[in-house]
Amino acid sequence: MRPFSYESASDTASAVRLIAARGGSKFLAGGTNLVDLMREEIERPELVIDVRGLPTGGISASADGGLTIGAAATNTAVANDRFVRERYPLIAQAILSGASGQIRNMATVGGNLLQRTRCSYFYDLASRCNKRAPRAGCDALEGFNRYHAILGASEHCIAVHPSDLCVALAALDTTVRAVGPNGERAIPFEELHRLPGDTPQIETALSADELITAVQVARLDCARRSVYRKIRDRSSYAFALVSVAAVLETSDGVVTTARLALGGVAHKPWRASRAEQVLLGAPATSETFGRAAEAELAAAVGRKDNAFKIELAKRAIVDALEELASIGGAR
Amino acid sequence: METPATTHSITLRVNGAEHALAVDARVSLLDALRERLRLTGTKKGCNQGACGACTVLAGDKRILSCLALAVQFDHVSITTVEGLANGELHPLQAAFVEHDGLQCGYCTPGQICSAIGMLAEHRAGLPSAVSAQVAASVGELTDDEIAERMSGNLCRCGAYVGIRAAIRAVADRVRP
Numbered sequence: 001m002r003p004f005s006y007e008s009a010s011d012t013a014s015a016v017r018l019i020a021a022r023g024g025s026k027f028l029a030g031g032t033n034l035v036d037l038m039r040e041e042i043e044r045p046e047l048v049i050d051v052r053g054l055p056t057g058g059i060s061a062s063a064d065g066g067l068t069i070g071a072a073a074t075n076t077a078v079a080n081d082r083f084v085r086e087r088y089p090l091i092a093q094a095i096l097s098g099a100s101g102q103i104r105n106m107a108t109v110g111g112n113l114l115q116r117t118r119c120s121y122f123y124d125l126a127s128r129c130n131k132r133a134p135r136a137g138c139d140a141l142e143g144f145n146r147y148h149a150i151l152g153a154s155e156h157c158i159a160v161h162p163s164d165l166c167v168a169l170a171a172l173d174t175t176v177r178a179v180g181p182n183g184e185r186a187i188p189f190e191e192l193h194r195l196p197g198d199t200p201q202i203e204t205a206l207s208a209d210e211l212i213t214a215v216q217v218a219r220l221d222c223a224r225r226s227v228y229r230k231i232r233d234r235s236s237y238a239f240a241l242v243s244v245a246a247v248l249e250t251s252d253g254v255v256t257t258a259r260l261a262l263g264g265v266a267h268k269p270w271r272a273s274r275a276e277q278v279l280l281g282a283p284a285t286s287e288t289f290g291r292a293a294e295a296e297l298a299a300a301v302g303r304k305d306n307a308f309k310i311e312l313a314k315r316a317i318v319d320a321l322e323e324l325a326s327i328g329g330a331r
Numbered sequence: 332m333e334t335p336a337t338t339h340s341i342t343l344r345v346n347g348a349e350h351a352l353a354v355d356a357r358v359s360l361l362d363a364l365r366e367r368l369r370l371t372g373t374k375k376g377c378n379q380g381a382c383g384a385c386t387v388l389a390g391d392k393r394i395l396s397c398l399a400l401a402v403q404f405d406h407v408s409i410t411t412v413e414g415l416a417n418g419e420l421h422p423l424q425a426a427f428v429e430h431d432g433l434q435c436g437y438c439t440p441g442q443i444c445s446a447i448g449m450l451a452e453h454r455a456g457l458p459s460a461v462s463a464q465v466a467a468s469v470g471e472l473t474d475d476e477i478a479e480r481m482s483g484n485l486c487r488c489g490a491y492v493g494i495r496a497a498i499r500a501v502a503d504r505v506r507p
Binding site: 001003004005006008028030031032035036038039048050052076079080085086089092093096097099100101102103105106224236237 | 337339355356357359378379380383386392393394395398399400402403445448449452455456457458459460462464465466478479480481482483484
């Protein structure tokens with residue numbers, strides 16, 4: 001690990017002041033991703049600003065009946081929050097299906113949103129990676145790409161976003177609040193993460209001196225009937241091959257609300273808008289679910305080792321929706 | 332460019348004793364425990380958060396000491412495997428012996444610290460990925476529940492059957 005300076009911030013204003021004063025600085029919270037990346041010397045910050053102690057760990061119901069999660073809340077705290085578990089079970093399920101008990105106790109929501117891909121070529125300093133070294137090339141394109149993207153990828157990067165929580169948040173009406181030298185702003189969740197294009201090193205809409213303070217999820221009563229379905233090579237403590245976050249509301253057998261997002265398939269949590277369009281107003285049947293899945297995956301591109309994920313994603317979508325249609329209530 | 336100031340004076344509270352240390356910011360909690368305090372019960376397996384051998388308790392929460400910087404744990408109460416026995420073995424230590432919850436023993440300190448934290452999480456009502464309904468109260472610790480909740484601790488010898496039995500025995504005993 002390269003030498004670095006360490007400061008602990010006591011409030012968000014001083015955290016932002018510290019990072020603005022010195023280039024090459026990074027915020028550190030739970031450390032479950034950043035410390036590992038620093039040890040591998042993929043991340044080489046000169047100054048690390050510890051934001052774990054900031055008073056932004058609260059989880060509460062918003063005035064409008066939605067949910068506000070402070071950025072410093074641990075994954076465990078969110079997954080065990082009574083309001084989250086009852087109103088947004090897909091959020092609790094998504095968190096609990098990721099990482100391990102130890103990591104969930106350390107990792108924060110802000111860090112979860114900003115965690116970096118686990119593409120093995122990104123991690124291997126001997127490999128070419130456009131994300132690590134822009135314009136160097138991408139060894140994943142022709143390499144072992146079982147875990148890589150099938151939607152929204154580019155010839156420059158086929159890495160996927162590793163978060164489970166973010167897939168659940170993408171399916172909901174979520175806003176990210178961030179503070180920087182120019183004050184506070186709200187970022188629609190779908191605009192937080194970017195597709196790789198020809199600049200895969202730029203992963204989010206945040207600038208380097210902005211700090212996430214909270215995640216706000218709008219009220220959605222039908223999210224009580226929601227599910228997070230994750231498919232992976234090992235039944236626990238593994239990243240997704242494909243995951244599905246789904247909310248389904250029906251009335252007289254017709255879909256009245258459908259929220260769908262996919263994980264493990266793209267450089268960002270993938271909101272499945274095309275599938276939602278097929279679902280809305282259609283009968284809540286397996287036939288409809290299949291058509292929705294086909295519509296969403298129509299643009300998918302498989303590579304040497306990951307083409308199976310196209311069919312897997314379709315089946316996972318159908319399976320999740322069938323489950324929601326059959327239980328008729330919150331899981 | 333100024334040279335990074337990297338040394339910090341911290342107090343580590345480990346197993347009830349306080350230790351004043353000057354540590355480089357790069358030093359992990361794991362290395363501080365092992366190399367500075369000579370508490371080598373906590374093991375270094377992968378050193379990248381994948382195996383769980385370095386699990387310790389911060390307060391009553393299980394964490395991975397390899398991904399923790401020591402400087403972040405100034406004045407935080409840490410419990411390692413050396414702090415569990417109190418004249419006699421901790422019930423989980425005794426259960427691991429009784430149920431053959433180990434072969435080579437390298438993962439054992441992490442397994443035991445993790446199990447203590449896991450049982451506390453279950454008592455606090457935390458569901459798991461195999462719980463039938465996250466909105467409902469958690470049920471008893473079945474073998475499936477234990478396997479899921481302990482999945483962050485790998486055992487290369489494959490002593491999982493004994494590990495699960497040891498944890499199950501203690502969980503059954505402390506159940507209200």
